[in-house]
Amino acid sequence: MEQTIEKIATADHGHGIGHHEEHHHVETFINKYIFSQDHKMIARQFLFTGMIWAIIGGLFSVLFRVQLGWPDATFPALEQLFGNWFTDGKLDPNAYYMLVTMHGTIMVFFVLTAGLSGTFANFLIPLQIGARDMASGFINMLSYWFFFASSVVMFSSFFVSGGAASGGWTIYPPLSALPQASSGSGAGMTLWLISMTLFIGSTLMGGLNYVSTVLNLRTKGMDLFRMPLTVWALFFTAIIGILSFPVLVSGVVLLVFDRTLGTSFYLSDIYIAGKALSNSGGSPILFQHLFWFLGHPEVYIVILPAMGMVSEILATNSRKPIFGYKAMVFSILGITILGFIVWAHHMFMSGMNPFIGSVFTLFTLLIAIPSAVKVFNWLTTLWRGNIRLNSASLFSIGFVSVFISGGVTGIWLGNAIIDVQLHDTYFVVAHFHIVMGIAAFFGMFAGVYHWFPKMFGRFMNETLGYVHFFVSFIGSYIIFWPMHYLGMSGVPRRYYSFKEFQAFSQYDDLNKIISMGAIMVFIAQLLFVANFVYSIYRGRKMTKDNLNPWQSNTLEWTTDVEPGHGNWKGAIPTVYRWAYDYSKNPTGADFTPQNVPLTEEELANESKKH
Secondary structure, eight states: OHHHHHHHHHHHHTOOSSOTTTOOOOOOHIIIIISOOOHHHHHHHHHHHHHHHHHHHHHHHHHHHHHHHOTTOOOHHHHHHHGGGEETTEEOHHHHHHHHHHHHHIIIIIIIIIIHHHHHHHHHHHHHHTOSSOSOHHHHHHHHHHHHHHHHHHHHGGGSTTOSOOSTTTTOTTTTTOTTSSGGGSHHHHHHHHHHHHHHHHHHHHHHHHHHHHHHOOOTTOOGGGSOHHHHHHHHHHHHHHHHHHHHHHHHHHHHHHHHTOOOSSOOSOEETTEEOSOOSOOHHHHHHHHHHHHHHHHHHHHHHHHHHHHHHHHHHHTSOOTTHHHHHHHHHHHHHHTTSOGGGGGGGGTOOHHHHHHHHHHHHHTHHHHHHHHHHHHHHHTTOOOOOOHHHHHHHHHHHHHHHHHHHHHHHTSHHHHHHHTTBHHHHHHHIIIIIIHHHHHHHHHHHHHHHHHHSBOOOHHHHHHHHHHHHHHHHHHHHHHHHHHHTTOBTTOSOOTTOTTTGGGHHHHHHHHHHHHHHHHHHHHHHHHHHHHHHHSOBOOGGGSOTTOOOSGGGGSOSSOOTTSOSSSOOOOOSOSOOOSOOTTSOSOOOTTSOOOHHHHHHHHHHO
16 A cells, blocks of 8 residues: 555656656755645745744734833834834834734744644655645645635734734634724725635645645555654644634634624623724633634644654754653643643633533543643653753753743642632743743744754754844743743733833833843844855755764655655665664664664564563
């Protein structure tokens, strides 16, 4: 079966196994760089688009942090740059809520979902399981272009009357259901809904492709339990997306009906400017259930790919086998299952029955167990390892740090009693930014630094990588750790200014420190972008004499410097072992790639096991 699929795949792309050199299909600029069906080029398209969105989303956070840090100051230069977002040198309140809404939307969906999974699932799955390409190159191409169309629609919303959506990234009704509710509830909200529908179409096409590829196109010998943890993580991420994103579509459709057809799925007893609306019988709580049924699994859609890449990078740079490989796989499975039955812990303040709240509290605390298994195994992998400190390994270690510190605070918020005090405070902002935002970004950065040579045939500058890491790591804690104390003091999130609140004015200096940290971290990301772009053209070249610069075991390092469409010129390598044989072998090396046959001694040991 696998040989048949392989023949079909190679025939589709014009790469006969034994005659690769003689049978190239004709490539034009259009079908190679724009409407490409090569998974590696599509991965680059996701990465470039995600990076553009990351700069935009990061800039938005700087703008509203400037407002929070210096609420009485004026910034004429920013008014010149951003026009009517600023009035008399100060950020307009409506623009503030628009920036907060779009920052969340961009970072969660366009950067940490499409930019992270879209890049590394496309790039790594075929290369690491030994496939010529994805199961469907055409659907893979459509997946990116649906994402691109979604991006165009979302970006255009900044230029319509009333501006982009401003009801919060969760778009709760009634602000999202009534076009007249606020300036950002009109055309901008409509475009937000259209954009997200396109985005979900992209995610579903990509997810179905990833699952089909993993199940059907593994090379000879690549059993499920020989797959790298990156592939396992991306596989389960795709399953989560397939099962959860359609639920948000249903919520969006009902929201569109309320906005345009006069229905009342989410609306009841609404007054605007003292005038009662005719809507009755609906409930905004319904939308919360539909949103968070996606919204909490979305946390794992964001973090699981980072977990998989960090596992691979830590093992490679510790020169040790990953500790507890099967435990890592089953912990990913556990997170996947439990992630679907904890969504209502976001809704403890919605008036739910306390018994139901206790059930969701229980499952929320249980999900800490597989997470703790992963943390223990990462630390044990590092323990007494021959650790190589490079940009990728530093960001991986940083990932473990922020995942621990951010995850611990999740135990607080998962408790319904404590959440009553902390709900909608800066404690929540600190928790999810550290455990989901910063951790996922660190995993993404680690992946970019580690696989950059395979993506572009060159290396990124390590010195700039070190600067990028240390500024980002220290700056992230400067930003978000103090927010825990703000939250415990009752400081609410999303407020435009606290100067009218005497109880909160004592935190003015702390807000300035947080804002300065945000600016510092944003500058560090611009340094990363400069390093990234420069290295594509001027970075140190990867040579044919050193195709495996990190001395890693996985199959992607058996291809050429920059593999063509089809990945391997000759036959696809056969896999004989798992991906984590990092220990001294008879040749004296401390790694044994997956395509190296077992020695007689290893075969004898295998036969004893069975």
